[in-house]
Amino acid sequence: MWPLVRFTWVFTFQEEKKKQNPKPDSSLCKIETLSESHFFFLFNPQSVGRNSRKMVVSPKIAPSMLSSDFANLAAEAKRMVDLGADWLHMDIMKLSFVVIDLNDTEPFLVSYLLTSLLFHLQDGHFVPNLTIGAPVIESLRKHTSAYLDCHLMVTNPMDYVEQMGKAGASGFTFHVEVAKENWQELVSKIKSAGMRPGVALKPGTPVEEVYPLVEGETPVEMVLVMTVEPGFGGQKFMPNMMDKVRALRQKYPTLDIEVDGGLGPSTIEAAAAAGANCIVAGSSVFGAPESGKATLVISLLRTSVEKAQPTT
Numbered sequence: 001m002w003p004l005v006r007f008t009w010v011f012t013f014q015e016e017k018k019k020q021n022p023k024p025d026s027s028l029c030k031i032e033t034l035s036e037s038h039f040f041f042l043f044n045p046q047s048v049g050r051n052s053r054k055m056v057v058s059p060k061i062a063p064s065m066l067s068s069d070f071a072n073l074a075a076e077a078k079r080m081v082d083l084g085a086d087w088l089h090m091d092i093m094k095l096s097f098v099v100i101d102l103n104d105t106e107p108f109l110v111s112y113l114l115t116s117l118l119f120h121l122q123d124g125h126f127v128p129n130l131t132i133g134a135p136v137i138e139s140l141r142k143h144t145s146a147y148l149d150c151h152l153m154v155t156n157p158m159d160y161v162e163q164m165g166k167a168g169a170s171g172f173t174f175h176v177e178v179a180k181e182n183w184q185e186l187v188s189k190i191k192s193a194g195m196r197p198g199v200a201l202k203p204g205t206p207v208e209e210v211y212p213l214v215e216g217e218t219p220v221e222m223v224l225v226m227t228v229e230p231g232f233g234g235q236k237f238m239p240n241m242m243d244k245v246r247a248l249r250q251k252y253p254t255l256d257i258e259v260d261g262g263l264g265p266s267t268i269e270a271a272a273a274a275g276a277n278c279i280v281a282g283s284s285v286f287g288a289p290e291s292g293k294a295t296l297v298i299s300l301l302r303t304s305v306e307k308a309q310p311t312t
């Protein structure tokens with residue numbers, strides 16, 4: 001029943017769009033290609049049969065809130081969950097190196113700043129806080145029960161475990177590059193703080209560096225393979241990172257493997273075929289011109305993972 005209802009909806013949506021916009025438009029074409037793939041997947045008896053069996057790892061589609069409208073974070077989070085997101089991906093980091101030192105600022109500028117809306121941009125070094133850090137998670141947690149998949153792009157993750165746990169983070173993913181000495185203690189602390197530990201690796205880091213963390217006595221439960229240099233949304237997907245995903249999937253069939261950076265309709269097939277099941281997507285979801293298209297993107301990401309994952 002569900003595939004039929006879904007196809008009818010997609011079909012109606014496309015027909016409506018064609019009526020409204022008879023001219024070919026590239027974003028519409030993308031959605032049409034996307035709908036065709038739904039059609040073949042949903043009505044292919046083989047795939048329907050496969051789908052009724054249990055997948056070894058399940059898809060987790062995680063829109064990256066870095067691409068959301070920060071002024072409406074709670075509403076954006078709700079919109080994503082309503083559109084079918086499984087997780088919300090939170091990039092925990094500084095937003096700027098700019099720190100305003102009022103002592104060093106011209107008096108006229110000080111009075112301007114004090115009478116205007118004043119933002120303190122914190123980088124986690126000059127002051128211990130992060131611009132997007134525990135207070136943001138704590139505020140968002142009051143508005144959503146969604147799994148908050150937090151990616152700590154910081155050099156000192158240990159300093160944030162307790163506050164992130166208290167704030168309501170669900171997953172705490174730190175970078176292997178900055179935790180070579182203390183990852184065992186870090187993973188234990190993350191678990192004690194009630195969060196799910198994950199490890200991330202930058203594009204230049206060899207995949208072998210995370211093996212000990214997956215095989216340790218207190219192992220991480222997810223590996224995040226960065227498919228762009230961390231820090232900004234809207235970058236180009238690095239297809240050569242798929243070798244890392246393939247190696248991880250071959251070694252660890254039940255591990256959650258996440259990819260982040262440049263994921264969308266044109267890159268998901270490569271990531272899913274390599275074995276990724278947790279998909280972070282910023283621009284492709286938030287950049288969709290309307291919610292109907294965003295939900296189709298989320299749906300396509302999920303369908304691609306489902307098709308590629310082995311079943312038991």
Ligand SMILES: O=C(CO)[C@@H](O)[C@H](O)COP(=O)(O)O
Binds near residue numbers: 281282
């Ligand atoms: O934090 C990062 C990159 O560091 C990501 O989470 C991006 O936000 C993903 O954005 P897109 O590449 O999907 O636009």
